[in-house]
Amino acid sequence: MNDANGVLPAAQPDLSDLFAGRGSLAARMQLGRAARKKVPRTRLAICKLKKRDPIALLEASNVGRVPELIPIRYGRMVANPFAFYRGAAALMAFDLAGLPRTDIIVQLCGDAHLANFGLFASPERRILFGPNDFDETLPGPFDWDVRRLAASFAIAARERGFAASDQRKLVRRLSETFRQRMAEFSKMDVLDLWYYQFSAASMLDIADSAGERKREALVVDKARLQSSRSVLDHAAVQVDGKYRIKENPPLVYHVPLATQRERRQYDDMIRRFFADYRLTLSDERRALFDRYELVDVAIRVVGVGSVGTRCYEALFMADGEWPLFLQLKEARTSVLENYLPRSQYANHGQRVVNGQRLLQSASDIFLGWSKMHHTGSDFYVRQLRDMKGAFDFASFDVEDLGAYAVSCGTALAHAMAKAGDPARMCGYLGKSDAFDAAIETFALAYAERNEADWSTLKAAVKAGRVAAIRE
Structure with missing residues (x-):
C-alpha cells in the first residue's frame, strides 16, 4: 500500500530475525x-x-x-x-x-x-x-x-x-x-x-x-608520566628553531631525499595520508587534530613480529610548543586470514582499529587509519607515547x-x-x-x-x- 506521497513504505524488519541468536x-x-x-x-x-x-x-x-x-x-x-x-x-x-x-x-x-x-x-x-x-x-x-x-x-x-x-x-x-x-x-x-x-x-x-x-x-x-610532552626533549632536537625527530639508526631515521623534487613528492604523500586519516576521526577529535601542525616524520623500527613492516613516527606541534607524537604502523593481512574468513574491511588499518575498539575497554582518541597511496600500503595511526607501560x-x-x-x-x-x-x-x-x-x-x-x-x-x-x- 502506497503512502500519501505515492511511495511504498520501507519494509519493516522481522524482529525475530534481527535478534536471532x-x-x-x-x-x-x-x-x-x-x-x-x-x-x-x-x-x-x-x-x-x-x-x-x-x-x-x-x-x-x-x-x-x-x-x-x-x-x-x-x-x-x-x-x-x-x-x-x-x-x-x-x-x-x-x-x-x-x-x-x-x-x-x-x-x-x-x-x-x-x-x-x-x-x-x-x-x-x-x-x-x-x-x-x-x-x-x-x-x-x-x-x-x-x-x-x-x-x-x-x-x-x-x-x-x-x-x-x-x-x-x-x-x-x-x-x-x-x-x-x-x-x-x-x-x-x-x-x-x-x-x-x-x-x-x-x-x-x-x-x-x-x-x-x-x-x-x-x-x-x-x-602515568609518559606523554608526548614528557619525552619531547630526548625524542626530538631543535634544528634552526624547529623540532626534528632525533635519529637513532638503524632503528629511527629519516627517509633519504636527495632532490627538491623528491622532498616535495614525499611531503605531498604524507600530507595526503594525514588528510585521509583525519576523515576517520569523529568530528570532535577532528577539531582537536586540526589544532596541530605536522613538523616531521621519520621511520621507526618496532617490536619483534612487526620488524620489517613499514612504521613511521610523526611529530606535530600545537601553538609551536605542545607536541603530539603519532605512530603510523603498517597493517598487513592478518596471519589468521590464511585459515579463517577474510576481513570485511578493504583497508587493514580499519580492521585493526575496529578490532581494537571492540576489544579494549577504552581506546586512544587519535586512533584511526589511512593508506600510503604510492605503495598501496594500509596503515593505522595511534599515539606513540601516551601513558603506555x-x-x-x-x-x-x-x-x-x-x-x-x-x-x-x-x-x-x-x-x-x-x-x-x-x-x-x-x-x-x-x-x-x-x-x-x-x-x-x-x-x-x-x-x-x-x-x-x-x-x-x-x-x-x-x-x-x-x-x-x-x-
Missing part, C-alpha cells in the same frame, strides 16, 4: 554447552601438529617487508624462545588451523601473548590494563586466543627455568581465571559490561605480595608471574565478553576444570614445539640459510 541468558548458555558435543573441551588439549618447515613459513611471512630489516627481525627472534614466539604468530596460526577448535566465534586479538598486554590510558586519563596489540585481529574461534596466551606463559616460565609443576600451575591459574571471569561477565548488565574497565589499581590489588605490588606500582607511576616479566618469580596470569586472564575474558557472547562462552567453559586441564596440557606441549622451532631458526642462522643481525 541473542535470546535469554539460559538459552545462550545452552548453545555453549551444545558446542561441547561438537568439540569436547578435552580435545583442546590435542597438540598433534602437522609437519611443516618453520623457516619456510617465516620466510613466507616476510613477503612485503622491508628487505634490509628482515635480518633485524631474525636477530631479535633468535635471542631466546620467547622472543621467537613473539615473532612466530604465523607459525601458530598454521598449527591452530590443523587442530580441533570451537565454533564459538569472537573478535580475536590474534596475537594474545603475555607481552602484548600492558598499560594504556583511557580518554579520561585512567591507567588501564589489557591487550594492546591488534595487528592480527580477526573474528575466529575464541579458544585460539586463549591457547596462544596460555602457551606464552608456559614458554616464559620455561625460559625462566621454572619447574614443570610451576609451569602447569601458571597456565592453570590463567585458564581458571579466564573461565571464572567469563562466568561473572555473562551475568552482568550489557551496558555495565561495556563500561567495565580493568584498571591498573585493580591489577595492583591482585598482587600476591607487597614487594610485587611495589614493583608494579613503579611501572604504573612511570606510565609494560611489565618486565623476565624478572618475575613464580608468584609474580602467577598474579600477572590472573590480570591477563581477567583482561582477555573482558575483551572477549565485550566483543562477543559471554553466555555462550560460559556455557562451553562450564563450571568444572575440564577446560583448564585441556589448556594446561596444550600449552606445555606447544612450549616444546616452540623451542624446537627456535632451535631450527638458530641452526638456519648458523648455516647461513637466513641472515640475522644481533643488536
Whole structure:
C-alpha cells in the first residue's frame, strides 16, 4: 500500500530475525554447552601438529617487508624462545588451523601473548590494563586466543627455568581465571559490561605480595608520566628553531631525499595520508587534530613480529610548543586470514582499529587509519607515547608471574565478553576444570614445539640459510 506521497513504505524488519541468536541468558548458555558435543573441551588439549618447515613459513611471512630489516627481525627472534614466539604468530596460526577448535566465534586479538598486554590510558586519563596489540585481529574461534596466551606463559616460565609443576600451575591459574571471569561477565548488565574497565589499581590489588605490588606500582607511576610532552626533549632536537625527530639508526631515521623534487613528492604523500586519516576521526577529535601542525616524520623500527613492516613516527606541534607524537604502523593481512574468513574491511588499518575498539575497554582518541597511496600500503595511526607501560616479566618469580596470569586472564575474558557472547562462552567453559586441564596440557606441549622451532631458526642462522643481525 502506497503512502500519501505515492511511495511504498520501507519494509519493516522481522524482529525475530534481527535478534536471532541473542535470546535469554539460559538459552545462550545452552548453545555453549551444545558446542561441547561438537568439540569436547578435552580435545583442546590435542597438540598433534602437522609437519611443516618453520623457516619456510617465516620466510613466507616476510613477503612485503622491508628487505634490509628482515635480518633485524631474525636477530631479535633468535635471542631466546620467547622472543621467537613473539615473532612466530604465523607459525601458530598454521598449527591452530590443523587442530580441533570451537565454533564459538569472537573478535580475536590474534596475537594474545603475555607481552602484548600492558598499560594504556583511557580518554579520561585512567591507567588501564589489557591487550594492546591488534595487528592480527580477526573474528575466529575464541579458544585460539586463549591457547596462544596460555602457551606464552608456559614458554616464559620455561625460559625462566621454572619447574614443570610451576609451569602447569601458571597456565592453570590463567585458564581458571579466564573461565571464572567469563562466568561473572555473562551475568552482568550489557551496558555495565561495556563500561567495565580493568584498571591498573585493580591489577595492583591482585598482587600476591607487597614487594610485587611495589614493583608494579613503579611501572604504573612511570606510565602515568609518559606523554608526548614528557619525552619531547630526548625524542626530538631543535634544528634552526624547529623540532626534528632525533635519529637513532638503524632503528629511527629519516627517509633519504636527495632532490627538491623528491622532498616535495614525499611531503605531498604524507600530507595526503594525514588528510585521509583525519576523515576517520569523529568530528570532535577532528577539531582537536586540526589544532596541530605536522613538523616531521621519520621511520621507526618496532617490536619483534612487526620488524620489517613499514612504521613511521610523526611529530606535530600545537601553538609551536605542545607536541603530539603519532605512530603510523603498517597493517598487513592478518596471519589468521590464511585459515579463517577474510576481513570485511578493504583497508587493514580499519580492521585493526575496529578490532581494537571492540576489544579494549577504552581506546586512544587519535586512533584511526589511512593508506600510503604510492605503495598501496594500509596503515593505522595511534599515539606513540601516551601513558603506555609494560611489565618486565623476565624478572618475575613464580608468584609474580602467577598474579600477572590472573590480570591477563581477567583482561582477555573482558575483551572477549565485550566483543562477543559471554553466555555462550560460559556455557562451553562450564563450571568444572575440564577446560583448564585441556589448556594446561596444550600449552606445555606447544612450549616444546616452540623451542624446537627456535632451535631450527638458530641452526638456519648458523648455516647461513637466513641472515640475522644481533643488536
